[in-house]
Amino acid sequence: MIQKKIAILGSTGSIGTQALQVIQAHPEQYEAYVLTANHRVDQLIAQARTHRPEAVVIADEAHYPRLREALADLPIKVYAGAQALCQIVEDSAIDLVLTAMVGYAGLKPTIHAIRAGKAIALANKETLVVAGELINCLAQTHRVPILPVDSEHSAIFQCLAGELENPVEKVILTASGGPFRTCSHAQLCAATKAEALRHPNWEMGAKITIDSASMMNKGFEVIEAKWLFGLQPGQIEVVVHPQSIIHSMVQFEDGSIKAQLGLPDMRLPIQYAFSYPRRLKNELPRLDFRTCPTLTFEQPDTTRFRNLALAYEALQRGGNMPCIVNAANEVVVAAFLRDEVSFPDMSRVIAATMAQATYLPQPQYDDYVQTDQEARRLASNILKSTSF
Ligand code: NAD
Ligand code: MG
Numbered sequence: 001m002i003q004k005k006i007a008i009l010g011s012t013g014s015i016g017t018q019a020l021q022v023i024q025a026h027p028e029q030y031e032a033y034v035l036t037a038n039h040r041v042d043q044l045i046a047q048a049r050t051h052r053p054e055a056v057v058i059a060d061e062a063h064y065p066r067l068r069e070a071l072a073d074l075p076i077k078v079y080a081g082a083q084a085l086c087q088i089v090e091d092s093a094i095d096l097v098l099t100a101m102v103g104y105a106g107l108k109p110t111i112h113a114i115r116a117g118k119a120i121a122l123a124n125k126e127t128l129v130v131a132g133e134l135i136n137c138l139a140q141t142h143r144v145p146i147l148p149v150d151s152e153h154s155a156i157f158q159c160l161a162g163e164l165e166n167p168v169e170k171v172i173l174t175a176s177g178g179p180f181r182t183c184s185h186a187q188l189c190a191a192t193k194a195e196a197l198r199h200p201n202w203e204m205g206a207k208i209t210i211d212s213a214s215m216m217n218k219g220f221e222v223i224e225a226k227w228l229f230g231l232q233p234g235q236i237e238v239v240v241h242p243q244s245i246i247h248s249m250v251q252f253e254d255g256s257i258k259a260q261l262g263l264p265d266m267r268l269p270i271q272y273a274f275s276y277p278r279r280l281k282n283e284l285p286r287l288d289f290r291t292c293p294t295l296t297f298e299q300p301d302t303t304r305f306r307n308l309a310l311a312y313e314a315l316q317r318g319g320n321m322p323c324i325v326n327a328a329n330e331v332v333v334a335a336f337l338r339d340e341v342s343f344p345d346m347s348r349v350i351a352a353t354m355a356q357a358t359y360l361p362q363p364q365y366d367d368y369v370q371t372d373q374e375a376r377r378l379a380s381n382i383l384k385s386t387s388f
Contacts, residue, residue, distance in 0.1 A: 003028065003029060003030065003031050004029060004030050004031070004095040004096055004274065005031050005033035005054075005093050005094050005095050005096075006019075006023065006030055006031065006032060006033055006034075006094070006095065006096050006097075006098060006121075006274070007033055007034035007036075007088065007089055007091070007094045007096070007097045007098070007113075007118075008020070008032060008034065008035055008036065008098045008100060009036050009085060009089070009097065009098065009099050009100055009101045009106065009109055009124075010036065010037065010038075010099075010100035010101035010102065010106075010123075010124075011032070011035040011036060011037060011044065011047055011100070012037040012038075012040040012043045012044055012047065013100055013101075013102065013205050014203060014204045014205045014208075014266070015098070015100035015123045015149065015205075015266060015270065016035075016037075016098075016100045018266050018267050018270055019098050019100060019270050019274075020032060020047065020051060021267060022267050022270050022271045022274060023051070023274075024051075025282060025283070026271075026274075026280060026282075029274070029275070029280065030274060032047075032051040032053050033053055033054050033055075033091075033093065033094055034053055034054060034055050034056070034057070034088050034089070034091070034094065035047050035048060035051065035053045035055075035056050035057075036056065036057040036058070036059065036085055036088070036101075037057075037058055037059065038058075038059045038060055038101075039058075039059075039060045039063065041058055041063040041066055041067050041070075044056055044058060044067065045066075045067060045070045045071065048071055048074070048076055049071075049074070052074065052076065053076060054076070054077065054091070054093070055076065055077040055078070055079065055088055055091070056071070056076060056077070056078055056079070057078075057079045057080065057081075057084045057085055057088050058078075058079075058080050059080070059081065059082055059084075059085060059105075060080075061080040061081050063080070064078070064080035067080070082105070082108070085108075085109045086108055086109050086112040087112070089109055089112050089113040089116060089118060090112055090113070090115075090116040094113075094116075094118055095118070095119065096118060096119040096120070096121055096274065097109075097110070097113040097118045097119070097120055097121070098121040098123065098149070098270070098273075099113075099120060099121070099122050099123055099124040099127060100123045100124065100149075101124055102124070102126070102205055102207050102208070103124075103126050103207065103326075103330050104126055104130060104326060104327065104330060104372055106124030106126055106127045107126070107127050107130055107131055107368070110122075110124065110127045110135065111134075111135070111138060111365070114135070114138045114139055114142050114144050115138065115142060117142050117143070117144055118144060119144055119145050119147065120139070120144060120145070120146045120147065121147045121149050121270070121273035121274060122146050122147065122148055122149055122150075122273075123149040123150065123270075125150055125220050125221065125224045126220070126326055128223065128224045128227045128228065129220045129223045129224065129322050129323075129325070129326045130322065130323045130326050130368055130372070131323065131363075131365070131368050132223065132224075132226065132227030132322070133227070134363075134364070134365060134368070135227065136227055145276075146228065147273040147276055148224075148228055148269070148273065149266075149269050149270055149273045150221060150224060150269070151247045151248075151264070151266060151268075151269050152173045152174065152221055152225075152247055152248040153221070153224060153225060153228055153229075153248070154247070154260070154268075154269035154272055154273065155246075155247035155248035155249070155259070155260035155269075156171050156173075156225065156228075156229060156248050156249075156250055156260075157228075157272075157276075158260045158272065159248075159249065159250040159258040159259065159260055160229070160250060161277070163250075163252070163258075166252050166253065167252070167253050168229065168231065168235065168250055168251070168252060168253075169235070169251045169252055169253050169255075170231075170234075170235045170236065170237055170250075170251050171225055171229065171231060171235065171236055171237070171248065171249065171250050171251070172237045172238075172239055172248060172249040172250075172251065172257070173218065173221055173222065173225060173236065173237070173238050173239070173248050174238075174239055174240075174241040174244070174246050174247060174248050174249070175215065175218045175238055175239070175240050175241065175300060176199070176200060176201050176202070176212065176240070176241070176242055176243075176244045177240040177241075177242050177298070177300075178199060178200070178212045178213040178214075178215065179195060179196060179198050179199060179200060179213055180195075180196070180213055180304075180343075181240065181242060181298075183304070184304075185304055185344070188304060188343050188344050189342055189343065189344055191213075191342075191343040192339075193210075193336060193337055193339060196209070196210050196213040196214075196336070196343065197209050197210070197213075199212055199213070200242070201243075201244040201264045202244070202264055202266075206337060207330075207333055210333045210336060210337065211329070211333065213343075214305065214307050214343070214346060214347070215300065215305035215307050215308040216307040216308075216310075216311065216329050218238055218300070218308055218311075219307050219308045219310065219311020219312065219314075219325075220311060220326070222236045222238065222308075222311055222312060222315060223311060223314070223315050223322050226315060233312060233315050233316055238300050238308065239297050239298070239299070239300070240297065240298040240299070240300050241295065241296065241297050241298075242296060242298075243292075243293050243294075243295055243296065244264040245261055245262070245263070245264075245287065245292060245293075245295055246259050246260070246261050246295065247259075247260050247261065247262065247269075248260065261287060262287050263284075263285055263286070263287050265284055265285065267282075267284055268282075268284060306344075306347040306351070307329075307346075307347050307350065310325060310347065310350055310351060310354065311325060313354075314354065317359070318361065319359060319360050319361040319362060319363060320357075320358075320359065320360045320363040320367060320368065320371040321354065321359065323363070323368050323371045323372060323375070324353060324354055324357045324359075324371060324375040325350060325353075325354060326372075326375075327353075327371070327372045327373075327375035327376045327379065328349060328350040328353035328354070328375050328376075328378070328379040329346075329350055330376070331349070331375075331376050331379035331380055331383065332345075332346040332349045332350060332379060332383065333346070335383055340383070341383060349379055349382050349383055350379070352378075352382045353375050353378045353379045353382060356378050356382075357371065357374055357375045357378055358371070358374060
């Protein structure tokens with residue numbers, strides 16, 4: 001196998017650091033060629049000294065002098081700013097770009113990477129939520145694969161291997177249900193950010209952890225599945241499976257269901273996206289059925305977890321509606337993390353933003369940029385008003 005040169009957008013995050021572990025475990029196959037971060041300059045410096053990439057980028061330009069000085073003794077190129085992220089992914093030596101940034105900010109560099117012909121290992125699901133149609137179109141034009149990193153989509157992708165000619169009846173996305181799975185509405189009203197950040201099965205960045213607690217993460221994954229696998233909304237089902245052992249399933253037209261199982265560990269889907277279509281031997285902990293807990297399944301409750309219903313509604317309406325939901329969600333999650341909104345009110349602000357924002361049935365790139373700005377402004381105003 002030729003060594004793949006990998007650019008990691010968001011190397012200091014949960015996915016980014018686990019991707020570096022995968023690279024470190026397979027030095028003959030992979031090289032960390034570009035590392036990038038938003039603010040965490042000290043962590044980026046430490047990563048650069050360990051992995052010796054060709055280049056590093058810090059999105060927040062205020063940290064540039066410190067980063068440059070700290071790496072001055074090494075032959076590592078140092079850049080700063082959001083635009084530098086878009087430029088660096090176009091480097092001709094890069095084979096694959098792992099999009100492990102969080103939120104809408106991942107869209108633009110992903111577009112640049114696709115246009116430059118890079119394979120995409122996609123962790124940043126917001127990119128597909130916001131602009132799935134555009135991304136698919138670009139990926140087709142530039143003949144680049146979009147390889148899923150999200151564990152559910154990796155599971156579906158693995159179930160589909162060897163099934164090219166066999167139509168899918170439906171996919172079944174599993175959801176852990178998060179820390180509030182068994183909470184009453186009254187308990188949800190009093191939920192604190194510390195409780196929401198305590199995910200039962202996965203250690204992830206703050207934003208996706210809140211999205212998991214509110215089920216918006218699962219709603220986004222439904223939209224992500226539509227674009228990755230070319231499905232209709234009615235073909236995407238969600239089932240709550242609190243143990244997170246079955247990562248997702250595919251049902252074919254003969255009724256047969258294939259599932260992918262394993263311990264919850266993101267290093268496996270990250271590695272599969274890197275090594276696809278091959279599998280690489282590794283030393284990750286194995287699932288042992290003799291000690292495995294009982295696997296259980298429940299219907300998701302869209303009354304307590306309204307975000308899942310809102311995401312399905314956005315998917316049905318199409319156009320820029322998922323982009324509106326994403327922007328409003330980023331605003332309310334940031335507010336929840338500042339203790340400025342209650343847990344259930346996050347959904348109410350998102351629903352009100354969906355009702356007020358300008359709907360566009362066939363958005364182009366510039367429309368997404370406008371929509372994102374408008375929906376953020378609306379959601380912030382709705383949050384400030386008491387009447388929503
Ligand atoms: P995180 O918050 O731990 O890390 C985010 C990374 O992106 C950091 O390196 C940060 O510096 C960088 N970043 C954030 N905002 C940026 C900006 N504006 N410009 C440049 N860089 C920026 O998040 P995470 O949990 O690693 O999640 C990353 C993405 O992967 C998200 O889209 C998430 O939904 C998705 N994902 C994560 C997991 C998981 O297990 N953590 C699983 C599936 C999907
Ligand atoms: Mg997931």
